[in-house]
Amino acid sequence: MITIEHCTKYFHRGSVNEVLALNDIDLQVANGDFTTVIGSNGAGKSTLLNALAGSFFLDSGAISIGDLTVTRWPEYKRAKLIARVFQDPLLGTCPSATIEQNMALALRRGKRRGLGPGVRACDRELFARELAKIGLGLEERLQDRVGLLSGGQRQALTMLMATLVRPEVLLLDEHIAALDPKTAGQILSLTREIVAEQNLTTLMITHNMKHAIDLGNRLIMLHQGRIILDVCGEEKQSLSVDDLLQQFYRVQGEELANDSMLLT
Amino acid sequence: MTFYAAIGALEQGLVYGIMVIGVYLTFRILDFPDLTVDGSLPLGAAISAVAITSGLNPYLSLLFAAMGGFAAGMVTAILNTKFKILHLLASILTMIALYSINIRIMGGPNIALIGSNTVFDPVIALGLPPHLASLVVFSLFSLVVMGGVIWFLRTEFGQAILATGDNAQMIISQGVNTHFIIIVGVGLSNGLVALSGALIAQNQGAADVGMGIGTIIAGLASVIVGETVFGSRSIARAIVAAVLGSVVYRLAIALALGLDLGGFTFSPSDLNLITALLVIGALIAPNVKKKLLAQ
Secondary structure (H helix, E strand, O other): OEEEEEEEEEEOOOOOOOEEEEEEEEEEEOOOOEEEEEOOOOOOHHHHHHHHHOOOOOOEEEEEEOOEEOOOOOHHHHOOOEEEEOOOOOOOOOOOOEHHHHHHHHHOOOOOOOOOEOOOHHHHHHHHHHHHHOOOOHHHOOOOEHHHOOHHHHHHHHHHHHHHOOOOEEEEEOOOOOOOHHHHHHHHHHHHHHHHHHOOEEEEEOOOHHHHHHOOOEEEEEEOOEEEEEEEHHHHHOOOHHHHHHHHHHHHHHHHHHHHHHHO | OOHHHHHHHHHHHHHHHHHHHHHHHHHHHOOOOOOOHHHHHHHHHHHHHHHHHOOOOHHHHHHHHHHHHHHHHHHHHHHHHOOOOOHHHHHHHHHHHHHHHHHHHHOOOEEEOOOOOOOOHHHHHOOOOHHHHHHHHHHHHHHHHHHHHHHHHHEHHHHHHHHHHHOHHHHHHOOOOHHHHHHHHHHHHHHHHHHHHHHHHHHHOEEEHHHHOOHHHHHHHHHHHHHHHHOOOOHHHHHHHHHHHHHHHHHHHHHHHOOOEOOEOOOHHHHHHHHHHHHHHHHHHHHHHHHHHHO
16 A cells, blocks of 8 residues: 655756746545546656655655555665656666567666676566566567667566566556657557556556547646546546546636636 | 887786776766876875885785775765866866875875885795786786676676666666766776785886876776777776777887987886877767768
8 A cells, every 4th residue: 555645846946937836736546446646747757656666756745555654765675665667668667678678677677786697597487477477578588688688678677677667556657659659559458458467556657648548547747746636446447538638628727717817 | 119118018008008998987887978087197106105105014015005096986986976167177186186196195196115025026936937927916916807897797787887877867767876986986996006006116116206207198098999999898898908009009109219210219207198199089080081971
């Protein structure tokens, strides 16, 4: 279970560029919840996921995962509990290492790294079996450098690596946005399978309203660093893309109204 | 080039090769340009010389020299990671500080080792002539260091070092404290450089505070020459290429110094200029080649 309490984060605090990225957010995510996160650019979606992952510390508030309070844990320490897949397929893998070396790095996520061999012969079988699941033929290419793979292949590999050791929390930050529609579809169904199979507590950012409704059991919408919509279960299943768009326009209309009040 | 000059260049190439592996670790693997080496090479020499003249076993003195170098590298890396000082600047600061420290350690700008025990004694005792003895010792040391570093980089920890230089965000997300990795990596690099300095001092019979000048540039030149001539497709190959690059570099220097161009000859003090030109040439060659091919 993830608990976020009174979470506030400013960027460029005290300067003219000050942005209130997260505004006193409270959020509880139950174990096994698959939550989709939507909102316009600058709403605070990525900031929320980065705050969870520990890319920066909060200005105020607290974050706990299970019974652990991780508010002051650095990013690398939280990686024991949290796995991430980024929008940029290049961020999740090491280009000059081979596929098996990358997977071996992921297999030790959050564990001590000693002087044993980096890639163990007995793990190769596991890697090949996992790679076979994604059906891209990568299991035949364990010794190939990851830099040789396409963006889609790298993202599929990142997805596998993130869940090779079951994480308490999986964070997906628009992880299919940089891919062509066909590859995006493949990675999305891979995501669906893995999340269901491991019953992962997942937060997924997306700009695709249809995905936001179809995937997962809960949906939250952010706007100006606040959660303005939080639906789950049947209520979520009955949402339509139009409903969501209307919500979008409603909050943006308010923004326009505010602006026009200021200007007139 | 005479036979003795060739043997000398080979010897130098092998012993400086250990330093070159250190430079390869920071410059290529950690992507951390580290000028500390100009200070940690004489640091190793100073520690070893002081240890030997106060009666310590020459082999044991190498261990202390390497530990000293490791500590110097750690200082640079801590300044960079924990205090956010730019890596180049952090390493220059350590290098400058080491100049004074090295003089403090030696109690003066240099220490002579003539007549003292050295690591070559056991080999000379076997009946080898002195110039071959150092060649044998340096070959052994560079082989052991090459093998050791290649093995280390294949371990779980070594793989984390490679990943840190390759994609820091990725390896942080896999739970690795990259600050710790950089501190150990830069420490290890300077430990090797100091080891190399200690061996050089024992070979030339003196430690001198000025012997480190130009170490980084010689190291870079050797790494680049090695990659160009011997390739760098795998880590193991790149590390062997670094040492061989060092040998080629020293042979080239020996050739250049022996050159007689219608009365003009290079003097040893021209060495740094020649090296700088060599590195500049190697660095701009890929760009020039690309431009020429594009036309």
